[in-house]
Structure formats: structure tokens, C-alpha cells
Amino acid sequence: MPQKDVGASHFPLIEPGRLSEFRFNEPFSAPVGTPINLFSATLATTFILVDDPGDRVWVNAAVRWFANFTAVGTVTVTFTLLRDGVPILAINQTVFNPVAGAATVSNVFRLQYVDLPLSGLAIPTLTPVVYTLQASTISTTAFTTGPVTLSVAEIEPNRL
Amino acid sequence: MSEIHAAQVSSLEKGKLTEFQVAEPAALFGNLTPPVSFPVAPAFVDLATVSVFVDDTTDRVWLNATVGWFASFTAIGTLEATFQLLRETVVIYETRQAVSSPPSIPAPPAVVNNIVHLEHNDNTPIIIPATVTYTLRVQASAAGAVTSGPITLTAAEIEKNVVG
Numbered sequence: 001m002p003q004k005d006v007g008a009s010h011f012p013l014i015e016p017g018r019l020s021e022f023r024f025n026e027p028f029s030a031p032v033g034t035p036i037n038l039f040s041a042t043l044a045t046t047f048i049l050v051d052d053p054g055d056r057v058w059v060n061a062a063v064r065w066f067a068n069f070t071a072v073g074t075v076t077v078t079f080t081l082l083r084d085g086v087p088i089l090a091i092n093q094t095v096f097n098p099v100a101g102a103a104t105v106s107n108v109f110r111l112q113y114v115d116l117p118l119s120g121l122a123i124p125t126l127t128p129v130v131y132t133l134q135a136s137t138i139s140t141t142a143f144t145t146g147p148v149t150l151s152v153a154e155i156e157p158n159r160l
Numbered sequence: 161m162s163e164i165h166a167a168q169v170s171s172l173e174k175g176k177l178t179e180f181q182v183a184e185p186a187a188l189f190g191n192l193t194p195p196v197s198f199p200v201a202p203a204f205v206d207l208a209t210v211s212v213f214v215d216d217t218t219d220r221v222w223l224n225a226t227v228g229w230f231a232s233f234t235a236i237g238t239l240e241a242t243f244q245l246l247r248e249t250v251v252i253y254e255t256r257q258a259v260s261s262p263p264s265i266p267a268p269p270a271v272v273n274n275i276v277h278l279e280h281n282d283n284t285p286i287i288i289p290a291t292v293t294y295t296l297r298v299q300a301s302a303a304g305a306v307t308s309g310p311i312t313l314t315a316a317e318i319e320k321n322v323v324g
Binding site: 016017018019056058072073074076078087088089090091092093094096097098109110111112113114155158159 | 176177178179180181182184187188189190213224225226228230259260261262263264270271272273274275277310312314316317
């Protein structure tokens with residue numbers, strides 16, 4: 001049962017907007033293994049059980065990635081977040097090599113997103129929702145060896 | 161989800177996240193139309209605003225923000241963006257991120273993308289219980305920086321811990 005917010009001096013109500021059902025997928029927590037080519041890659045997948053139409057899902061993700069250059073140039077990677085296979089977020093990040101020689105250039109992708117997966121639902125229904133983080137680029141020289149982290153948490157509706 | 165298991169330890173669990181608020185003007189790259197150009201200092205442009213009701217002076221507010229942005233270079237150079245978080249009209253957090261052009265500009269202009277993520281814990285959000293408004297704003301060192309999304313700003317009240 002929800003607890004009273006006993007610390008609230010003026011509004012001793014049940015505090016809404018809480019975080020619950022935290023889940024995550026962290027296939028690599030450190031740079032290890034065979035590099036994953038970001039030309040077209042699924043980096044992480046996790047699911048969460050949500051039940052109320054007003055539930056928010058707070059999605060956080062972090063990926064260290066790099067591009068191997070042999071000459072001056074830029075590489076842009078698009079990271080896409082999907083809910084049950086449907087893209088709901090897309091964001092780009094670029095690295096560049098300023099020198100004429102070979103170089104490996106790293107960057108860290110980090111984002112948060114808030115989703116409302118059961119919006120419009122008439123009655124509360126326990127529903128599994130799958131979130132997937134994908135990467136794509138026109139380059140064939142962008143990779144990740146980790147870390148890759150994708151976390152989701154259900155946030156209950158607020159008081160107002 | 162119901163907190164069936166939490167009841168057993170509810171008298172001990174503190175430091176909880178509550179009152180989660182979000183402003184999300186755009187979720188996809190290119191969805192913010194028209195795109196927002198970053199003004200050159202000293203001007204700023206507001207990107208997102210959230211309000212959160214804080215009921216205890218011991219509450220903290222945990223702020224997170226993500227902005228995808230880019231610069232279109234027509235000449236070799238570096239462009240720096242300054243991102244700020246304000247509580248009402250007071251700047252409580254500032255960070256900077258730069259992008260640089262490649263050493264040669266192809267045609268059309270060289271577009272360099274980046275992602276900024278801000279995280280700040282506001283330890284003194286209120287003096288008395290009140291609704292507090294937080295704003296994310298940005299400026300750039302030179303013309304040419306733009307966001308077309310995504311932009312996400314969240315604020316959540318964090319209750320006091322059991323100890324400390």
C-alpha cells in the first residue's frame with residue numbers, strides 16, 4: 001500500500017509521481033569484446049510492466065562509441081529509441097578527425113526521454129512494453145565496445 | 161504498480177523520488193519546427209520549462225535535461241554553446257559544450273551534431289512549500305548553432321534520506 005509522506009510538514013498526503021518498476025539492460029559495463037559496428041545495430045533491449053494510463057516511463061541511456069578514421073573527416077551516428085518496434089526518439093551525434101593521419105575518436109552518447117505508453121487507455125491494464133536502443137550511420141567505421149546501458153522506470157502520475 | 165512489498169519497509173525507506181515533472185517539446189531530430197537558433201551571447205533562448213510542487217524544506221529537486229543540437233559550418237571554426245538551468249530567475253547550473261568544424265568544409269556546409277546532458281541536484285529549492293519553476297536556456301558563442309530536437313527537461317522531488 002502507498003505510504004504517507006510523514007516528512008511533509010504542511011501536506012501530509014500520499015506523495016504521487018513516484019518511481020517504481022526500475023529495469024535495465026547493460027550488455028557491456030566496460031569496453032570489452034568484439035566491436036559492434038554501428039552501421040545498423042541493436043544495442044540494448046529491456047521491457048517494463050506499466051498499468052495506469054497516466055504512467056510515465058523514464059528512459060535513460062548511455063553509450064560510449066568511436067569512429068576509426070584513416071583521413072580527415074566526420075562520422076555522424078543516429079541513435080533511435082523504439083517502443084514495441086516503433087521509433088519514438090531519434091538523435092544525432094558527430095565525431096570528426098582533424099588530422100590527415102589515422103585516428104580513433106570517441107564520444108559519449110547520453111540521453112533521457114519520458115514516454116507515455118498507455119495514453120488513451122480506458123482502464124488500467126497490466127501491459128508489458130518493450131524499449132529498444134538502436135544505432136545507425138552511413139559510415140562503416142563507427143563502433144562501440146561498451147559501455148552500453150539502457151534503463152527504464154515507471155513513474156506514477158502526479159498529484160495534479 | 162501497487163507497493164505491496166514496500167509496506168513491509170515503508171517506515172525505513174526515505175530518499176524517494178516523487179512529483180516527477182517533464183517538458184518535452186520534441187522527441188525526434190527535426191521535429192522542432194521551426195528549429196530554434198541559439199542566440200549569440202549575451203542573449204539566451206528558453207528551450208523548456210517545468211514546475212514542481214515542493215512541500216518540505218528538506219526536499220531536494222533532481223533535474224535532468226537532454227538536448228540534441230548541431231552547427232552548420234560554412235567556414236572552419238569552433239562554436240561553443242552555454243546551457244543554463246534556472247530556478248525561477250536564478251541561474252543554478254551552467255555547462256558548456258563545443259563543436260568544431262572539420263579542417264576543410266565540404267559543400268554543402270559541414271553539419272556537426274552533439275548531445276548535451278545536464279544533471280543537477282537543487283538542494284535548496286524552497287524556503288516555504290511552493291511550486292518551483294525551472295527553465296532550461298541556451299546561448300552560443302557565434303551564430304550557427306541550432307536545435308531541432310530532441311529536448312527533454314525533467315524535475316523530480318527527492319524526499320530526505322533516513323540519515324543525512
